[in-house]
Amino acid sequence: HTAPHRPGAPAADGGSATPQGGTAPLHGPAGSPARPQTKAPATTRTAIINRAKQWVTAQVPYSMTAFWSDGYRQDCSGYVSMAWGLLSNEWTGSLGQFAVKITKEELQPGDILLFHNTADPQGGSHVVIFGGWTDYTHTAYTAYEQTPPHTRRQSTPYPYWNNTTKYVPYRYKGVTAGTAGAEPAAAPVPFPGTKYFGPGANNTYVTRLGEMLVARGGGAYYATGPGPVWGEADRRATQAFQQAQGWTGTNADGLPGPRTWELLVTGTGKNIAPGKAGPGGVPAFPGKQYFKAGADNAYVTQIGRQLVKKGFGSFYGTGPGPRWSESDRRAVEAFQRAQGWRGGAADGFPGPETWRRLFG
Template sequence: MTAPLFEEVAPASDCDCPGCVHGRRPSPRPLSGLGRPAARGVVVVAAASAALGAVPSAAALTPGHSPHRQALPGDGEPDTPQGARAPLHGPAGKPVGTAAPTPATTRTEIINRAKIWVAAKVPYSMYAFWSDGYRQDCSGYVSMAWGLPSNEWTGSLAQFGVKITKDQLQPGDILLYHNPDNPEKGSHVVIFGGWTDHTHTYYTAYEQTPPRTRRQATPYAYWSHSDKYVPYRYKGLTKAAAGARPAAGGKAVAAYPGAAYFGPGADNKYVTLLGEMLIARGARGYYATGPGPVWGEADRRATRAFQLAQGWKGADADGIPGRRTWQLLSTGQGKDIGPAAGPASHGVPGYPGRQYFRPGATNDHITRLGAQLVKKGFGRFYAHGPGPHWGESDRRAVEAFQRAQGWRGGAADGYPGPETWRRLFA
């Protein structure tokens, strides 16, 4: 018998997809041509197929590629059950206003949105909906990446694209297989991320599949049912330089990037753009400085003020810009923020909120606070007079004022709340 050849590859990763788990699992049975010892990091290549068993072409691997799904029929390939068409956030969700059925987007935006779920390791589910409103299955993932106004399924995604050929595939296109006889058997859709080699036999696939979203090299067109996958290109695709549309005043505004770009922890150019659009609609009073790329309370309060100006309530006015909020801002539609919606909190006129008075803060509210403290007789704590940078002098002066009101403990912590502000400026 001819001795098997060994080819060195990178050590096994910690990927827990079915194919990799299968490759790492110790087995008393002989190898069937797909060996991947995790400890030694080698792939056994059968030099004599008669000795080790013929390997079907669909299951053959190249170094560095591990099958997410095993391609052999009846080998336990996981199903990808999917939910039906639904609004964002599920059956109880609301349609996205008058948003375009095929919103404009670019290839870069599609791939960037796809990467968000990969980084978040979104679990696969045909029932659950992620924080951005999209269903956590393969078709929900593509709906999110394409920026569709609703959750589609493999039976409806084709209407949002046009058929293309393999040679025309570019990042942001999809490979779709819909099994009309039994949609939960084989039906699947992946996002094309680009070819991995010049032979165009492998490509980078972004896909939502058990156990979670992943990005990996995949044989064209897929590990199984390869002849059933059809390439599609999104109808609303625009060129990279044309991924924006004109807003009021003629300024180009990018298409809605998705809810994941906003909220605590967000730091990106879309936060800055949001703030600029809000200021243009009457939210200047909410920003002591900026706006900037780091999401803050000023962004949330300004967004909520705009949402309230539209007459929205409850979850529709949560301060996080959804697709409808972004559409109104970027097109100059809807109602502006009225003067009555200035920066007041807890019913105290002029009080901007606690976030403006804390270590590291720099804004005009601190200067105004210090000047009023000096006026009230608490200026002895300032060696050089009050200024816009929050410091220990400000905290001690506020604490002294609070103690003068008869407050003790946490009520005299040196940080101005609404009642401190009200008494100080009364």
């Protein structure tokens, strides 16, 4: 699969694809050639999540060719094979044989969200393990996934950061009934104080704030994902959430106070609206990863239509659409050159400044 380097997205511009391996026996010190698997071994949701956590703790490096000490291949489908306790390394094209399709409402910890890209099976597919909803709105969940540089667990918008219409929920056939394994809802964390936020802040509360903002629709403001170091992305995402509550002036300055924190930790208040405009009415730049070969999302359509409005529509034969194409790249390049940019600054792939000038 093409694995993301940040919340939401495939690798940033210039990132290499990380295809998955196919169906194979278990390998390594803990593995041995497996006989053909005819049924799904029984397991529990608790066991699935605990196994998934083991790789997170070990920070297993991503690889489509290497095998961890337990015998499982170190890519996304090998990770699910391990967590489910399968007797072989499966891939996104075969995992569905060991599961049944379910609905979003039926999701429980240990289930998966699977995108098998039939157009490019090994280079465009991905699968993650569902770890439980992060708030009552069911707009974000805890995802366990194997992705460069290593296994991770983080809050993720449902169903995923990209290809949002293509991920399908599945339940492992061998899992026992019940909700065992669900991650207990964390007690609301009291507001730590304003000193933990703002320029120079570096602490776990900044990370927690970012994760909550992503769950409430603020993911587009983060280019590399929430982290402990306070940045402009945190301020803008916080401000967008505050403005979503109808606040203005100093009440929407981008620095969290007790009320902002309370709404976030309790999952109350209004979410950040999709496509929420940033400073000056410019929509927030979603990130470079949405504009590259194979990208298929609403942002491609959005930028294409804006390019047409700006007079760069001659590059389109049939009109802008959601799939990134050479027409989009050439139109962006022409716009960049019109700004007087040359070389790498006019490569046809939009960055924050291209986006700002195009929509400003």
